[in-house]
Amino acid sequence: MxxxxxxxxxxxxxxxxxxxxxxxxxxxxxxxxxxxxxxxxxxxxxxxxxxxxxxxxxxxxxxxxxxxxxxxxxxxxxxxxxxxxxxxxxxxxxxxxxxxxxxxxxxxxxxxxxxxxxxxxxxxxxxxxxxxxxxxxxxxxxxxxxxxxxxxxxxxxxxxxxxxxxxVQGDSDTRSRYLTYEIYLVLNKIAVFFIICFVLQYGLIDVHFEQPEFGLTMGLLPVTLLLMILGFYVVRLERKFLMTFVIVCYLAMIAYLLSRIIILYGHGIRANTAGKDMMLLFAITALVLLVLTLVCSIRCFVNFGHGLKPIIAGKDEKVRDSFHFHSIGGHAPFPIEHTNGRLSLA
CATH class of the missing domain: 1.20.900 (Dbl Homology Domain; Chain A)
Known part of the structure; x- marks a missing residue:
């Protein structure tokens, strides 16, 4: 760790x-x-x-x-x-x-x-x-x-x-693509949390072991985790076919959450449940995050092949080196050969 x-x-x-x-x-x-x-x-x-x-x-x-x-x-x-x-x-x-x-x-x-x-x-x-x-x-x-x-x-x-x-070497286009990549990773991690919380509440409290819906609902837990891991993998390696599959899965998850929200707001048996407000809180938040994740995943797909892959592959080492450069003590001497030179951010 x-x-x-x-x-x-x-x-x-x-x-x-x-x-x-x-x-x-x-x-x-x-x-x-x-x-x-x-x-x-x-x-x-x-x-x-x-x-x-x-x-x-x-x-x-x-x-x-x-x-x-x-x-x-x-x-x-x-x-x-x-x-x-x-x-x-x-x-x-x-x-x-x-x-x-x-x-x-x-x-x-x-x-x-x-x-x-x-x-x-x-x-x-x-x-x-x-x-x-x-x-x-x-x-x-x-x-x-x-x-x-x-x-x-x-x-x-x-x-x-x-x-x-x-x-990212200060390039504006690369920074934009890199920012999209970072936002996608963040949204993916946060959306998974809210989906898991909703599935646990909805499956155990509302569905309450009624088959086959209970088994299908709880089956979303490992599927969601696997989807998150697959999303991390394909966006780093820029696999277009697998990324298309991930995007389709996001659409399916969005459709599922929409259907559950409609049911919870309806007048059926599933709408008459304890803890309904918390379920809606998690479901609506997860839905918003998934929609944003879907948009970012499409943007990442478009950015495949535009030079971001090598930066992502070596990003950890570069970021650490840059950070250590930033944290050098303020009393370190400035190199003589750069005394009269211009500051370069490249």
Missing amino acids: YRPKSKHEWIFCGILGAQALIILAIEAFILAEWQLWVHPNIIQITASYIVPVESAIMFFACIYVFFLSLDAVHHRNNMLLLAICVSNACALAFSILLYRNMKETINEMPSQRDGMNQPLVDPERNIWTLIQGFQIASPIFIGLCTLATWASAFQLQKEYAWAIYRS
């Missing part, structure tokens, strides 16, 4: 690492209290999956953003820094919705009974008083981390700007 090197890299990754650890502790405590509160017969209702699934997604969001931060500082990718900050803001919105959903679920559970008229939870135990403080602390902590990551990312982008400029 790549280790940060500069002070701002350590700060940026450290903030997101601390966020992941704290959220893990909070969600683990909430899940432990939930398991002590519910009875085994709670699995008879769909609502029993809401709290475990949403808690797992909350932690997954934080740990995924943390690993993205390591990827961003490893490749010195300014676009990914921005995407991480935006994604963390989305995690903040999710944590706020999670507070409301948790409160509504806990208030409804004590009055529900199974087929034998047995309670689904321990009516003598007031779980909300135990976890309310943690549910409030989660969005507050994520909000503070989000503000801190924005400030840290601003410092990092200034460090990386010169390195990125040097890696």
